[in-house]
Amino acid sequence: MNKNDGSILSVIKNGYCIGCGACTYVNKSLFNVKLNKYGMYSAIIVRKRIDEEIIKEASKICPFSDFSLNEFEISRNNEESLQYDDKIGFYINLYVGHISNLERRIQSSSGGLITWFLSYLLKNRQVDGVIHINPCYTPGTLFKYSISENVNHIRNGSGSHYYPIDLSKILNFLKESSDKKYVIVGLPCFIKSIKLLSLYYPEIRSKIKYHIGLVCGHLKATSFSELICLQCNINPMKVLSMKYRYKFKNRKASQYGLKILYMKKDNLKKKIVGNNSLFGMKWSYGFFKYPACDFCDDVYCECADISFGDAWLSEYEIDCKGTNIIIPRNKEIDDILINASKNKEIEIKNISKLEILKSQAGGIRHKRDGMQYRLYLYKKKLIWAPKKRYEANNEHISIFRRLLYKYRFYISISSNKLYFKSKKRKYPVFYFRIHITGLVIMYNLIFFTDAIVGKIRNFLRR
Numbered sequence: 001m002n003k004n005d006g007s008i009l010s011v012i013k014n015g016y017c018i019g020c021g022a023c024t025y026v027n028k029s030l031f032n033v034k035l036n037k038y039g040m041y042s043a044i045i046v047r048k049r050i051d052e053e054i055i056k057e058a059s060k061i062c063p064f065s066d067f068s069l070n071e072f073e074i075s076r077n078n079e080e081s082l083q084y085d086d087k088i089g090f091y092i093n094l095y096v097g098h099i100s101n102l103e104r105r106i107q108s109s110s111g112g113l114i115t116w117f118l119s120y121l122l123k124n125r126q127v128d129g130v131i132h133i134n135p136c137y138t139p140g141t142l143f144k145y146s147i148s149e150n151v152n153h154i155r156n157g158s159g160s161h162y163y164p165i166d167l168s169k170i171l172n173f174l175k176e177s178s179d180k181k182y183v184i185v186g187l188p189c190f191i192k193s194i195k196l197l198s199l200y201y202p203e204i205r206s207k208i209k210y211h212i213g214l215v216c217g218h219l220k221a222t223s224f225s226e227l228i229c230l231q232c233n234i235n236p237m238k239v240l241s242m243k244y245r246y247k248f249k250n251r252k253a254s255q256y257g258l259k260i261l262y263m264k265k266d267n268l269k270k271k272i273v274g275n276n277s278l279f280g281m282k283w284s285y286g287f288f289k290y291p292a293c294d295f296c297d298d299v300y301c302e303c304a305d306i307s308f309g310d311a312w313l314s315e316y317e318i319d320c321k322g323t324n325i326i327i328p329r330n331k332e333i334d335d336i337l338i339n340a341s342k343n344k345e346i347e348i349k350n351i352s353k354l355e356i357l358k359s360q361a362g363g364i365r366h367k368r369d370g371m372q373y374r375l376y377l378y379k380k381k382l383i384w385a386p387k388k389r390y391e392a393n394n395e396h397i398s399i400f401r402r403l404l405y406k407y408r409f410y411i412s413i414s415s416n417k418l419y420f421k422s423k424k425r426k427y428p429v430f431y432f433r434i435h436i437t438g439l440v441i442m443y444n445l446i447f448f449t450d451a452i453v454g455k456i457r458n459f460l461r462r
């Protein structure tokens, strides 16, 4: 066992752990998951003596180990009615849509269809409980995975929580629980871990009946939420909850706000601020990203039974109420959607594969073209990186795209380190901004040059 053998140990030691907690299910006296100094959950080895058999077993369920199956192998399906696309995965239909109830749609992050779907499964006794993220109202730990057993609790968890989470406590609860059936909501890497666990642990397979996936760009460390609070002159340790996708009337869906609930001198206060007025909110910069996310090639949560994302397409983006893209991956689930649409509980309509791809164009470029280039950079420097479905390459993209991915990579890594340093300063936001701004300016320059060169090239091709 060495640092670069592709096992779970290389994942942990080289910083590619996403903190899902699946390894603690394999052996909780060897693995533990803790928040690290950068505000990300990460596995740690708690014993000095390492048993090789346990490492082998855990390497088969770790989503970033070279010894676990990849997304295609896990989701491979012979159902004849399914179609396959190498970016979307297996699917039976492709839709855009939203819940019909306006109030619930406004409360959600996109079209509210995840909360509707979870409530449907519970009300119709398809499951006994829902494993998803709920607010904790505890300063320092704003969100965690929990089990909702009634519709009010399910609704309380709605929204996109850009906050670190781990599954270890829930998994250990499942180990000891009775034979209840659950549905789980998760980011692609978390759903991948659960599917891998299900392959080797029949009790997980029988207890988790449905897997609901979120489309995913990347996950943020706690620093993301802290920087937002500091910019609003709010002490992060006084914050009880944050809503990251507050919908403003008559604005585009992408021009959302942040709602912060916090304590000030024993009084409960509320602050709502637009995302465009804050530094660090631009997703393409990749501030406070988990390092693992730069080595992830799953955009649409290919291992899920159904995936939901935002319809980032101009005709839907103008609607502040929010709209989902929906990718059902089996017939049973597709039938539920079709019937609910007939009953007018939800509104859905078919869209083309091209539109589904267009809605996540930036994410796909970053996770495919960009990732191949990052693999190339690491290979050149002989740094170990997890085995992916795509090979290291630097010839598939222009020199400007290469520079762009390089600077985005620098920004992500530097933002985590700089924020950690800035916490010890008197004016953390000032320190952070001063030190990261050079990289951001360079990134923007490359971005605009690349866009202009692209336009000229397209013009000359005509």
Ligand SMILES: Cc1cc2nc3c(=O)[nH]c(=O)nc-3n(C[C@H](O)[C@H](O)[C@H](O)COP(=O)(O)OP(=O)(O)OC[C@H]3O[C@@H](n4cnc5c(N)ncnc54)[C@H](O)[C@@H]3O)c2cc1C
Pocket: 107, 108, 109, 110, 111, 112, 113, 114, 115, 116, 132, 133, 134, 157, 158, 159, 160, 161, 162, 163, 165, 185, 186, 187, 214, 215, 216, 217, 218, 219, 220, 308, 309, 310, 311, 312, 324, 325, 360, 363
């Ligand atoms: C970190 C992150 C990155 C994302 N990146 C993209 C992206 O690049 N492109 C895109 O189109 N969509 C992305 N999404 C998904 C999108 O933001 C919406 O969550 C999705 O469209 C569902 O919307 P909804 O209105 O149906 O969900 P809602 O009805 O509001 O319900 C959301 C459900 O998801 C659960 N949930 C929220 N956050 C998490 C989390 N971190 N882990 C597990 N479960 C969670 C909630 O508990 C709730 O049950 C991302 C979401 C997250 C959390």
Ligand code: SF4
Pocket: 008, 011, 012, 016, 017, 018, 019, 020, 021, 022, 023, 024, 033, 042, 043, 061, 062, 063, 064, 193
């Ligand atoms: S990614 Fe998950 S399974 Fe792998 S080491 Fe981290 S916590 Fe454990």
Ligand code: SF4
Pocket: 018, 187, 188, 189, 190, 216, 217, 218, 219, 290, 292, 293, 294, 296, 297, 298
């Ligand atoms: S980008 Fe990939 S690794 Fe990162 S949170 Fe999303 S699914 Fe997980």
